[in-house]
Amino acid sequence: MKKYQILLIIGLLYNSVTAKAQTYLSEYAEISIITCSPGKDVYSVFGHSAIRINDPATGVDVVYNYGTFDFNQPGFYVNFVKGRLNYMLSKAPFNYFINEYRATNRSVYEQVLNLNAADKLKILNYLENNYLPENRFYLYDFLYDNCATRIRDVFEQSLGTEFKLDYTSLPEKKSYRELLKPYKAQNSWLDLGIDLAMGADADQIAPLKNYLLLPDYVQLAFEKASYKNTNLLKRSGNINNPEEIAKLPESFLSAYVLFWLLFVLIVAISIFELVKKKRLLITDRFVFGFIGIIGAILLFLWTGTDHKVMQNNYIVFWALPTHLIFAFFVRKLQHTKIELVYTWISGILAIIPLLFFFVYPQQLNFAVYPLLLAILLRCFIILKFHARIL
Numbered sequence: 001m002k003k004y005q006i007l008l009i010i011g012l013l014y015n016s017v018t019a020k021a022q023t024y025l026s027e028y029a030e031i032s033i034i035t036c037s038p039g040k041d042v043y044s045v046f047g048h049s050a051i052r053i054n055d056p057a058t059g060v061d062v063v064y065n066y067g068t069f070d071f072n073q074p075g076f077y078v079n080f081v082k083g084r085l086n087y088m089l090s091k092a093p094f095n096y097f098i099n100e101y102r103a104t105n106r107s108v109y110e111q112v113l114n115l116n117a118a119d120k121l122k123i124l125n126y127l128e129n130n131y132l133p134e135n136r137f138y139l140y141d142f143l144y145d146n147c148a149t150r151i152r153d154v155f156e157q158s159l160g161t162e163f164k165l166d167y168t169s170l171p172e173k174k175s176y177r178e179l180l181k182p183y184k185a186q187n188s189w190l191d192l193g194i195d196l197a198m199g200a201d202a203d204q205i206a207p208l209k210n211y212l213l214l215p216d217y218v219q220l221a222f223e224k225a226s227y228k229n230t231n232l233l234k235r236s237g238n239i240n241n242p243e244e245i246a247k248l249p250e251s252f253l254s255a256y257v258l259f260w261l262l263f264v265l266i267v268a269i270s271i272f273e274l275v276k277k278k279r280l281l282i283t284d285r286f287v288f289g290f291i292g293i294i295g296a297i298l299l300f301l302w303t304g305t306d307h308k309v310m311q312n313n314y315i316v317f318w319a320l321p322t323h324l325i326f327a328f329f330v331r332k333l334q335h336t337k338i339e340l341v342y343t344w345i346s347g348i349l350a351i352i353p354l355l356f357f358f359v360y361p362q363q364l365n366f367a368v369y370p371l372l373l374a375i376l377l378r379c380f381i382i383l384k385f386h387a388r389i390l
Helices: 002-017 076-082 094-103 117-131 149-162 176-184 188-197 208-213 215-223 255-276 281-303 323-328 337-355 366-389
Strands: 030-036 048-055 060-068 086-093 108-113 137-139 233-240
Touching (some): 030 117, 048 094, 048 149, 086 094, 094 233, 176 188, 208 215, 215 233, 281 366
Antiparallel strands (some): 048 060, 060 086
């Protein structure tokens, strides 16, 4: 978080130095797209995009960065959770920017664009207008409005319809969830957390234009982009190419392994209960309580926040938030008609995504299936003991 505050301060100080660039660029000025590889920290796993303006004749070398936020803005944590966090356009000296990526062993790829003086000035003026205090803030949206999509918008709105991005090298018919998957693959907990939080809308096939929510696809789209029927790319290459690329640390115990081990443990306990003819209520409290907490969090993200991607989350239809209430009152509800009805409902809702996974409107993470099986198993045990009592 401190890093963003430092960049913000540097940008404000640097603004006075680069003031002359707002109205003038020399013939030697270059505008380029900067693409940074994913980093180790969670906030950086999808990489980063920015715009560089380098004018050796005037001494201006600045990076415009749409991925900045102010940690000290009022209600930061509340706005972050509710999806109302304002990001902002900042600018800072290029050497500060590149040194950060050198320090974290992240590659930086530059695509210098082939533009005439008038078009360069259009882009500069657009960025400087965005940088005005009344314009620099925007409501961040993970899938639809972020540091990468803003790069696309800058050029489309500055250069007009004669500017064409190239989508031919992008894979076709990928959902938003599928696009994000490779970046989370190294950390199963991050993969599970994001998959749980994203609703069914993340499983829609993304238009090719929307692939540019990821910096890597911004780079690909600009590689063969054109402007006025001429190749836009002047030259490209790595400007920081470390020997060791930063990677997410692997989990000591993956979410998949842990959840399946817990299911095996629940199976063993359930067999013990059947053999001893004694129901252990603590098992139901754990299973239904844990899954109920997940459901309650997802329901809040759906109904209590502005995160579009977290809406329409059908996991809450089987990870029922009411499981929390059931777990809390399991002793009082034992052997009652309420418990019997609730158990049947829970079991039916849990078996639907298992039997009809091929048409279920939301793709489920592999680590979720032991949770579904655990609900079914405990419903079976509860019904079994009900039958014995009756």
